Amino acid sequence: MSSDVHTQPLLDAREVTVRFGGLTAVDHVDAVFMPGELVGIIGPNGAGKTTFFNAISGVIRPTSGRLMVEGRDLSGQAPHRFAARGLARTFQTPRVFGDMPVRENIAFGLQFAGRRPRKYWLWGEEASVPWALRTPESILSLIGLSAQADLPAAAITPSQQRLLEIGMALATRPRLLLLDEVAAGLTEVEVEAMARLIRRLRDELDLTVVWIEHAVTTLLRHVERVIVLHQGRKIADDVPAAVVRHPEVIEAYLGDEMAEEAAA
Numbered sequence: 001m002s003s004d005v006h007t008q009p010l011l012d013a014r015e016v017t018v019r020f021g022g023l024t025a026v027d028h029v030d031a032v033f034m035p036g037e038l039v040g041i042i043g044p045n046g047a048g049k050t051t052f053f054n055a056i057s058g059v060i061r062p063t064s065g066r067l068m069v070e071g072r073d074l075s076g077q078a079p080h081r082f083a084a085r086g087l088a089r090t091f092q093t094p095r096v097f098g099d100m101p102v103r104e105n106i107a108f109g110l111q112f113a114g115r116r117p118r119k120y121w122l123w124g125e126e127a128s129v130p131w132a133l134r135t136p137e138s139i140l141s142l143i144g145l146s147a148q149a150d151l152p153a154a155a156i157t158p159s160q161q162r163l164l165e166i167g168m169a170l171a172t173r174p175r176l177l178l179l180d181e182v183a184a185g186l187t188e189v190e191v192e193a194m195a196r197l198i199r200r201l202r203d204e205l206d207l208t209v210v211w212i213e214h215a216v217t218t219l220l221r222h223v224e225r226v227i228v229l230h231q232g233r234k235i236a237d238d239v240p241a242a243v244v245r246h247p248e249v250i251e252a253y254l255g256d257e258m259a260e261e262a263a264a
């Protein structure tokens, strides 16, 4: 059954290691992301979460290990090759074009869209694209920024800039969306709204989402699986209910109180 496309991982990271001089930021991490999954990545500051994202999106070249995207070996390839295979990501520090209107920021992302092999060539590329991702306006509506469309990106709030960054990533019509702390600095209510948006994107857009966040209690309520990194190593990879009871995870990151709260 290994040839069944439905059982093929979207991304299969094998023994990925990233070293910076003497520091091993990511240490032999294996991770598999299946189509349609919503997976969280948690871990203390400096655990290697962002570096792992950088490695699996081609932003940095792993020191060793393999990266298979839908069965294709992309190890050592440039970021645009990963993007062309349907990977999109946000950055921990939002990277929007501040002078450009919000709408133009989305339009910029759309220029990079649709470079994947077409499924329905007779009907054109757009036939396989969900309605919600076809125009800057539909994407702005999806992320709730329609009213801000004409404002320069620098003029919207930091939490709106995080939404915009998600919109820019969506504009490339990804299959795998990597979100790096998109809820950082948001209020509790905004974090919850962000989690709901992320769920909705996954549900409605046929996406696989991997979400790094320190807002652990919210994250655990919304994801189906959690990977825990600590000092570059993967110390857990399981459903939330199991991860919060994992002794090494409690010791390294959650603490007893938080584990109880998260388990409740």
Ligand SMILES: Nc1ncnc2c1ncn2[C@@H]1O[C@H](COP(=O)(O)OP(=O)(O)OP(=O)(O)O)[C@@H](O)[C@H]1O
Pocket: 020, 023, 025, 043, 044, 045, 046, 047, 048, 049, 050, 051, 052, 092
């Ligand atoms: N370009 C780099 N050069 C040297 N060291 C780096 C580089 N990028 C990251 N590091 C180091 O690698 C380790 C992992 O960093 P990383 O940013 O991946 O952690 P993180 O889990 O994302 O942390 P945070 O939760 O604070 O965002 C840290 O010790 C960091 O200082």
Ligand SMILES: [Mg+2]
Pocket: 049, 050, 051, 092
């Ligand atoms: Mg980080």
